[in-house]
Amino acid sequence: MGEAQDGHPATGQHASEDGESDSPARSSFFSRLFRRESLDEERSGDAEDEADPGGTSDEILENLRDLASTRVDDVSVPRADIIAIADDCSLAGVVATFRESTLSRLPVYTETLDQPRGMIHLKDLALTYGFGAPAEGFEIGPLLRPLLYVPPSMGIGALLAKMRAAHIHMALVIDEYGGVDGLVTIEDLVEQIVGDISDEHDEAERQLWAREPDGSIVAQARVELEDFEDETGIELVPPDRADEVDTLGGLVVRLAGRVPALGEIIAHPAGHEFEILDGDPRRITQLRLRPKPEVIAGAAAAE
Structure with missing residues (x-):
């Protein structure tokens, strides 16, 4: 290219x-x-429309007013764009996926994305296997953290409150048939209020x-x-x-x-x-x- x-x-x-x-x-x-x-x-x-970095106070107030009318499926990452890991993935495969995606949290599934098990945090992986720990017998199960499961019609204000109360920063959007339709992180929701949150990645x-x-x-x-x-x-x-x-x-x-x-x-x-x-x-x-x-x-x- x-x-x-x-x-x-x-x-x-x-x-x-x-x-x-x-x-x-x-x-x-x-x-x-x-x-x-x-x-x-x-x-x-x-x-995934981007807000202007560092929104002004007027923009933030306007975004706060929009919380009640903005739905989860308005801000979620579409299913086609979700990066996830199979629960039988090797340690090398998990590390490679984190490296290539530059993400710190990834959902984990069994067989298909419609069978989610939880999410894995890069910090947990690094603390367990990143400092000379043997890769033999690697199991992803003990590293899994819980996910939230929410309908696409839920308001983003309600989801933000639920994430804060549960201390869970990732949610999968589940459609009426029980399939995964999208993914939302707490960063996605905060960016809807304050604008784009940029980092080195x-x-x-x-x-x-x-x-x-x-x-x-x-x-x-x-x-x-x-x-x-x-x-x-x-x-x-x-x-x-x-x-x-x-x-x-x-x-x-x-x-x-x-x-x-x-x-x-x-x-x-x-x-x-x-x-x-x-x-x-x-x-x-x-x-x-x-x-x-x-x-x-x-x-x-x-x-």
């Missing part, structure tokens, strides 16, 4: 200078598009898109649409419609009128194409944008 971008806003010149973005045909298309009933954009990879998470040598762009579906347009210089939504869709994945779902399948190509009215690279029947998580040829040529000339 090519140069990775870090997701921070950068000054960019919109591709609207080619004169096509304000054409009557395109304007008419978006007028029809945004009159349609939108699908649940949160379930197409939009659940968050840098890789911020790398939301990368430009490929052929001029295409591979991006996470949850990347903020406005930031993506600013950084790439590609206008995907007319300015007067910018407030009606938040993420790149949300735009693709609107264009398709449904959640597209893996490998499907979705056309953009300006001549660009989106290819679905990853996801499941309820959401997309990664996609490829193939800009129209003149945009690729312009980007190459600017380098």
Whole structure:
């Protein structure tokens, strides 16, 4: 893959200078598009919208008012994005998963994610096996801590209170059929109030898109649409419609009128194409944008 971008806003010149973005045909298309009933954009990879680091007091107060109306499934990590460990995993496998994910807590399951056993904390693993303790006879069971199990409709304020009372900082979201639908940590909930909490492991998470040598762009579906347009210089939504869709994945779902399948190509009215690279029947998580040829040529000339 090519140069990775870090997701921070950068000054960019919109591709609207080619004169096509304000054409009557395109304007008419978006007028029809945004009159349609939108699908649940949160379930197409939009659940992880980032708040501005260090929210102001006004923003925090507004977020506190939203606690009563914000549901767990509005902020949870989608099932497709959950990193978990099987309970028969070797010590080397557990260590490798922690290292690659940079997470400090991971859910543990038997056979499938729909059979969760608990969670393992990196600290417990390190204290037991990280200081010369033999790996022979490794068992993950004694290291497991309890999880909370909550419905998707639960308010995040209620879940935050439950986590604090139980001293359990991870919850699995369970759907009406008893299957695992998502995952929430206490950090996810706190970030809904105070904004993004960054640490040294968050840098890789911020790398939301990368430009490929052929001029295409591979991006996470949850990347903020406005930031993506600013950084790439590609206008995907007319300015007067910018407030009606938040993420790149949300735009693709609107264009398709449904959640597209893996490998499907979705056309953009300006001549660009989106290819679905990853996801499941309820959401997309990664996609490829193939800009129209003149945009690729312009980007190459600017380098």
